[in-house]
Amino acid sequence: MFMSAYQRLKDVDQCKDIIQDIWADIWVRRGSVEIQNLRSYLLSAVRFQVFKMIERGQDSPTFFAPFQQMAFTGTGADGSVMEKELAALFRSWLNTLPEKRREIFILHFANKLSVKEIAERLNISTKTVQNQLGTAVSDLRSRLAGILLQFV
Numbered sequence: 001m002f003m004s005a006y007q008r009l010k011d012v013d014q015c016k017d018i019i020q021d022i023w024a025d026i027w028v029r030r031g032s033v034e035i036q037n038l039r040s041y042l043l044s045a046v047r048f049q050v051f052k053m054i055e056r057g058q059d060s061p062t063f064f065a066p067f068q069q070m071a072f073t074g075t076g077a078d079g080s081v082m083e084k085e086l087a088a089l090f091r092s093w094l095n096t097l098p099e100k101r102r103e104i105f106i107l108h109f110a111n112k113l114s115v116k117e118i119a120e121r122l123n124i125s126t127k128t129v130q131n132q133l134g135t136a137v138s139d140l141r142s143r144l145a146g147i148l149l150q151f152v
Helices: 002-009 012-028 038-055 065-073 076-096 099-109 115-122 126-150
Strands: none
Touching: 002 012, 002 038, 012 038, 038 126, 076 099, 076 126, 099 115, 099 126, 115 126
């Protein structure tokens, strides 16, 4: 549970809080909740709590921190070229996303809309918005990691 949360948040205290909240909730609802597959239930609960934390703006460090650090650490002409190349790579990646996922990603990260606001605007469920954001963020992180490794 901890590793699943930590992969997304990179904050030990937030991960501990999420796990404690999940176990406390299970304990409180122990008489009314029937869990068929404990592992799946717990991992889904972690994922849901992480999304809730991100939606409330409590994610730490921010999702774009590595990208921002790369873009702004260069100096002089090289830094400017690197920044333009990274921006072009990001735009290229964004254009590879399916139309709805791209729209959801832009509404959330560029327009700062919450998951609930996006769901209402697009007339889809909040779970669909969360899933699409999670897929896009995961894909971008993996691609960004590949780019970062080229600079090491």
